[in-house]
Amino acid sequence: MLELRDVHAGYGPTTILHGVSLTVQAGEVVTIVGGNGAGKTTTLRAIAGVVSTTAGQILFEGEDISTLSPHDIVDLGITMIPEGRQLFPDMTVRENLLMGAYRPAARAARADTLEEVLTLFPRVRERIDQRASHLSGGEQQMVAIARGMMARPKLLMFDEPSLGLAPKIVSQVFQVIEQIEASGATVLIVEQNVFHTLKAANRGYVLENGEIVLSDDAEALLTNDHIRQAYLGI
């Protein structure tokens, strides 16, 4: 469904990704793990089109999307749930969710999607008329995920959904992600919480200094020596 071929990308003159290649098949849950500053966020941003790809190709359903604008990429069915929630702080939760279904295709099904998403997130329904900035970190993360789902994407990308949350909330977030995965969605997830993520994923890639250094089934990665030493501290 998604294939990155030797992707180079960065900010202005600084190149961060030095030839990243990876694939995500339909229905798969794939994770990119790696330390702080490895280029995980940059990879997702390049796919979403908010960071421009300087070399290589990003194929989605066979089409090269590496030169498209972010809104065209959303139209094709890729949605990114950004790191650090990035809600619209002065909007209500409801308005935030409506923005998730901004593109015409998603807007047509907006009322139904909203109902589905609120069924999945009862807590979000309780807070629907509150300002987003008045919510707790965990609630904001739920809204961010719900907002991403409002676009009815074919591929949902999570960037560090557990970052900065209390351990109890982290489990809740992963429960929700597993529910989304169980529904057959295709997911690309980036996390520093390597253990949780590999448990939830089918396959994983290890990114270090803008390069993929390792890729395998998630189960195999969990027992891999390099992973255990560098990321699991075992």
Add this chain to the structure above:
Amino acid sequence: MDTFLQVLVNGIMLGGLFTIVAIGLTLIFGIVKVINFAHGEFLMVGMYLAYLLTVGLGVHPYVTVVALAPALFVLGALAQRFIIQPLLAARDEHVQIFATVGLSTALINLALMVFGADIVNTPSSGLRTPLEIGPVRVLIGQICILVTAVVAVIGLQLFLGRTNTGRAIRAVAQNRTAAQLMGINANRMHILTFGIGTACVGVAAALVAPLYPTSPNIGTYFVLTAFVVVVLGGLGSIPGALLGAMVIGVVDAMSGFYIGSDLREAVVFGMFLVILILRPSGLLGSRSTLSHVSP
């Protein structure tokens, strides 16, 4: 008592005038984060257009609004697309300030070249006729300005709050990257906002031209007060612009009458400073209005 009422009403009418000039400025600042120093010159261009169309076609000055609003929309949209947007990449807001100041100077000189330094008067077509309402007298044209200003404030608030496009515009202001990830074309929203803000000035021009003489410097005269109104009301707040304009209008009229017209400006700016010291974010500005700036 009657005199007091009359002065109060004069102040409110003045407030209506300041509102209609200021709302576009505060909209553009609130969303695009650009202080448009050419705002007054857009008004000036609009007033000349109103004059030319009124005299040339022999129509009522208000009729010109059908041409002025779209024309100024396009002017504002072009300014955003071809002057401000390329400079956004420069990531230094000083450059944008110089750009809009430059545009302002260029427009003034263009007007001087085409029309000369003398004033022109748009026919008032009965809009200067006073209306007696109880003990007070107001001009028909002033009432029209006040009504339009209030309608424009309500209309803009509804547009920004209730429509998909309005919400998208606010989303871009609150978090540009997140808005892009939702599929919103951020650049297009900025162009649209600049166009709408400038179209408001087009409407203002059609209303102001029959009451005030038009000259190349008229924009500076109006927009100086508009800046005070916008800061006082809270940068980016549209209801704030209405409130700020009313405060400034009434204080201006009162001090002009009771203290003396020479001290009028000193009183207005003195009060402005006092309010800002007490409430740095303006009357209706929240801290979050200023933190609209994307992270």
